[in-house]
Amino acid sequence: LGIVTLTTDFGLQDEYVGAMKGAVLARCPGAVLVDICHQIEPQDIRQAAFMLAAVVNQFPTGSVHVVVVDPGVGTGRAIVAVRGAGQTVVAPDNGVLTCWIAAVTPEKAVRVDNPHLHSPVVSPTFHGRDIIAPAAAHLAKGLPMAALGTAMPCRDLYRRADLGVGTTAGGDPEGIVVAVDRFGNLVTNVPGAMVDDPRMRIWVGDREVGRLKTTYADADPGQPLALIGSRGTLEIAVNQGSAAQLLAAGRGDSVVLRRTPR
Amino acid sequence: LGIVTLTTDFGLQDEYVGAMKGAVLARCPGAVLVDICHQIEPQDIRQAAFMLAAVVNQFPTGSVHVVVVDPGVGTGRAIVAVRGAGQTVVAPDNGVLTCWIAAVTPEKAVRVDNPHLHSPVVSPTFHGRDIIAPAAAHLAKGLPMAALGTAMPCRDLYRRADLGVGTTAGGDPEGIVVAVDRFGNLVTNVPGAMVDDPRMRIWVGDREVGRLKTTYADADPGQPLALIGSRGTLEIAVNQGSAAQLLAAGRGDSVVLRRTPR
Amino acid sequence: LGIVTLTTDFGLQDEYVGAMKGAVLARCPGAVLVDICHQIEPQDIRQAAFMLAAVVNQFPTGSVHVVVVDPGVGTGRAIVAVRGAGQTVVAPDNGVLTCWIAAVTPEKAVRVDNPHLHSPVVSPTFHGRDIIAPAAAHLAKGLPMAALGTAMPCRDLYRRADLGVGTTAGGDPEGIVVAVDRFGNLVTNVPGAMVDDPRMRIWVGDREVGRLKTTYADADPGQPLALIGSRGTLEIAVNQGSAAQLLAAGRGDSVVLRRTPR
Numbered sequence: 137l138g139i140v141t142l143t144t145d146f147g148l149q150d151e152y153v154g155a156m157k158g159a160v161l162a163r164c165p166g167a168v169l170v171d172i173c174h175q176i177e178p179q180d181i182r183q184a185a186f187m188l189a190a191v192v193n194q195f196p197t198g199s200v201h202v203v204v205v206d207p208g209v210g211t212g213r214a215i216v217a218v219r220g221a222g223q224t225v226v227a228p229d230n231g232v233l234t235c236w237i238a239a240v241t242p243e244k245a246v247r248v249d250n251p252h253l254h255s256p257v258v259s260p261t262f263h264g265r266d267i268i269a270p271a272a273a274h275l276a277k278g279l280p281m282a283a284l285g286t287a288m289p290c291r292d293l294y295r296r297a298d299l300g301v302g303t304t305a306g307g308d309p310e311g312i313v314v315a316v317d318r319f320g321n322l323v324t325n326v327p328g329a330m331v332d333d334p335r336m337r338i339w340v341g342d343r344e345v346g347r348l349k350t351t352y353a354d355a356d357p358g359q360p361l362a363l364i365g366s367r368g369t370l371e372i373a374v375n376q377g378s379a380a381q382l383l384a385a386g387r388g389d390s391v392v393l394r395r396t397p398r
Numbered sequence: 399l400g401i402v403t404l405t406t407d408f409g410l411q412d413e414y415v416g417a418m419k420g421a422v423l424a425r426c427p428g429a430v431l432v433d434i435c436h437q438i439e440p441q442d443i444r445q446a447a448f449m450l451a452a453v454v455n456q457f458p459t460g461s462v463h464v465v466v467v468d469p470g471v472g473t474g475r476a477i478v479a480v481r482g483a484g485q486t487v488v489a490p491d492n493g494v495l496t497c498w499i500a501a502v503t504p505e506k507a508v509r510v511d512n513p514h515l516h517s518p519v520v521s522p523t524f525h526g527r528d529i530i531a532p533a534a535a536h537l538a539k540g541l542p543m544a545a546l547g548t549a550m551p552c553r554d555l556y557r558r559a560d561l562g563v564g565t566t567a568g569g570d571p572e573g574i575v576v577a578v579d580r581f582g583n584l585v586t587n588v589p590g591a592m593v594d595d596p597r598m599r600i601w602v603g604d605r606e607v608g609r610l611k612t613t614y615a616d617a618d619p620g621q622p623l624a625l626i627g628s629r630g631t632l633e634i635a636v637n638q639g640s641a642a643q644l645l646a647a648g649r650g651d652s653v654v655l656r657r658t659p660r
Numbered sequence: 661l662g663i664v665t666l667t668t669d670f671g672l673q674d675e676y677v678g679a680m681k682g683a684v685l686a687r688c689p690g691a692v693l694v695d696i697c698h699q700i701e702p703q704d705i706r707q708a709a710f711m712l713a714a715v716v717n718q719f720p721t722g723s724v725h726v727v728v729v730d731p732g733v734g735t736g737r738a739i740v741a742v743r744g745a746g747q748t749v750v751a752p753d754n755g756v757l758t759c760w761i762a763a764v765t766p767e768k769a770v771r772v773d774n775p776h777l778h779s780p781v782v783s784p785t786f787h788g789r790d791i792i793a794p795a796a797a798h799l800a801k802g803l804p805m806a807a808l809g810t811a812m813p814c815r816d817l818y819r820r821a822d823l824g825v826g827t828t829a830g831g832d833p834e835g836i837v838v839a840v841d842r843f844g845n846l847v848t849n850v851p852g853a854m855v856d857d858p859r860m861r862i863w864v865g866d867r868e869v870g871r872l873k874t875t876y877a878d879a880d881p882g883q884p885l886a887l888i889g890s891r892g893t894l895e896i897a898v899n900q901g902s903a904a905q906l907l908a909a910g911r912g913d914s915v916v917l918r919r920t921p922r
Contacts, residue, residue, distance in 0.1 A: 139427075259892075
């Protein structure tokens with residue numbers, strides 16, 4: 137199909153995303169380029185990791201997904217291509233793959249270290265354009281993954297330890313807010329299945345939000361509620377309002393599931 | 399042709415637009431996706447309605463236009479597909495179609511209620527991805543509109559009453575500012591034809607802007623002027639400056655056409 | 661190939677970019693549209709000129725590049741199409757081509773003044789949609805450049821005098837910051853080759869940044885450094901930080917290369 141998606145922390149004020157697209161099209165003129173998001177907070181690997189896992193399965197089998205959130209550009213961290221569930225991701229091996237890997241069980245991985253497939257000149261500060269985009273283009277054109285570089289065991293892929301759901305001192309499941317969306321909804325890392333218990337009450341900091349509901353209109357206007365968001369994870373929202381504002385909460389804040397009153 | 403345009407209030411900080419594009423491409427891999435705007439103010443149906451009417455006719459016959467500004471997601475409001483003047487729009491039936499419908503006279507409408515063409519799992523908070531994008535993909539692939547769901551009379555489409563030009567107590571035509579663009583131009587809902595009278599003077603609040611001119615350079619630098627903007631409607635601008643700033647005006651503000659001094 | 665790139669100062673809050681894309685697709689349905697950047701500061705010809713030169717050569721031969729930063733829209737300035745090094749640029753002749761022309765030596769230029777290829781109705785305030793986008797579409801479809809209008813000598817193309825590197829009173833090479841990127845890096849107009857001298861020390865205002873290094877990690881965290889950025893020009897960065905913030909510097913600020921202590 138030749139679909140290549142792009143998720144970066146480049147923002148849109150510079151030519152960086154456009155330059156990457158040129159690098160793809162120069163090698164695979166028929167590629168279909170799709171922006172996922174370029175407003176990842178600079179160097180926020182966690183945010184990128186959750187977002188990648190949220191979108192990959194929306195795309196048809198055979199798509200290639202590029203992630204460039206790369207605080208270690210120009211240092212020793214590897215760039216990898218990983219295949220799983222019919223999709224391929226090309227990214228720095230710095231943890232951005234953690235959530236997607238947990239969801240799909242990867243089948244195959246290579247280090248993208250074949251210099252013949254990089255740009256003739258590799259900028260030490262822009263591997264996205266000079267190594268990652270060319271690799272994605274070659275994959276979109278149908279080049280076997282093995283040609284990109286050295287095979288590596290999938291178990292060696294770097295995974296961040298802090299991306300799962302933990303437990304409070306009291307033994308209650310505790311997740312975090314991983315994104316605040318444009319509407320002020322608090323998107324968490326808590327899988328929907330964990331909240332599927334009518335006794336469970338959701339707390340954001342000191343504030344109880346109540347039991348799980350289905351959609352925004354299940355709360356009165358201006359009132360907060362918990363629901364399963366479009367990522368399939370727990371989300372805290374306010375009907376016709378902003379949960380981030382009402383609850384004074386943001387990325388990194390704790391969300392706790394309690395079966396008993398606090 | 400397979401062109402699908404997207405107009406939403408999702409912003410660009412989240413993966414929502416990318417997820418919708420995946421949902422289109424998964425069903426119509428050859429679709430050509432075009433972003434119109436994703437910075438509609440959250441839930442501002444009026445702004446979306448005017449923008450949709452301003453761009454549809456730029457696209458070739460057979461294009462499909464998706465609008466997702468949907469305060470009622472998860473409630474009873476219908477999602478509709480409407481055909482007119484060779485173009486098809488898929489959107490919540492909440493008023494976002496008002497201006498386009500007024501311009502083209504729609505020929506055919508259906509409720510997008512055939513669940514076999516929705517995503518297998520429909521998120522109660524993201525009908526854009528799970529109902530609207532799949533419908534647009536099927537249309538772009540050539541599926542007849544009737545397959546999407548139940549036919550409805552075009553006269554039943556919901557239209558907002560407050561999107562036309564009104565009249566002041568004194569009998570003068572009165573429009574409103576419907577958008578402030580990046581350059582600070584005040585874009586109004588007043589059709590250009592209404593201003594085509596050399597005696598007509600344009601007022602923004604308490605300030606007279608004068609008679610209609612043709613282009614920015616017809617005013618001295620820093621001075622305001624009225625002209626017909628690129629939407630074909632009355633626009634207030636400042637040569638080499640910002641009308642919004644100079645006139646302290648913004649969306650929703652009144653613009654009055656007077657034949658006699660006030 | 662039919663690739664058309666877009667660089668404008670339109671921002672993304674309005675429908676202007678989407679309308680231009682419609683105008684291209686209406687005339688060349690197979691065009692592949694690529695956004696370079698729409699966040700050029702309003703009417704900042706200098707920023708656009710440097711950005712254009714930085715990306716054109718990333719794209720395959722035969723691509724068409726549109727630039728719309730056009731303070732003179734509606735006045736007498738010409739719109740031109742220029743071919744060089746296998747690429748074609750369509751833009752107002754107001755200086756935005758200066759850096760690209762300096763890099764490639766243009767081979768052929770025409771004034772885009774054949775009204776039969778414009779939109780049937782040309783808005784006096786939106787030549788991007790009504791003249792430039794149609795011209796790009798015709799080129800992408802394979803129309804010979806000569807059909808767009810009157811041939812002109814390439815030497816008559818307007819070039820801004822202030823885009824090169826100057827000299828301080830003391831005889832040292834002096835460039836300027838032409839962009840501050842999302843990460844706070846200061847991108848300059850100083851060609852990398854000029855800094856390729858181990859005695860050379862780089863100054864931003866009153867602050868010495870030291871000798872040229874290779875990548876961000878060559879400085880301690882929080883410390884500034886000079887390197888050759890992804891455009892191939894001198895860039896001032898801070899490892900894991902923002903040079904713009906640390907050095908309180910921004911666009912237009914002076915960057916001096918000194919062989920001797922100040």
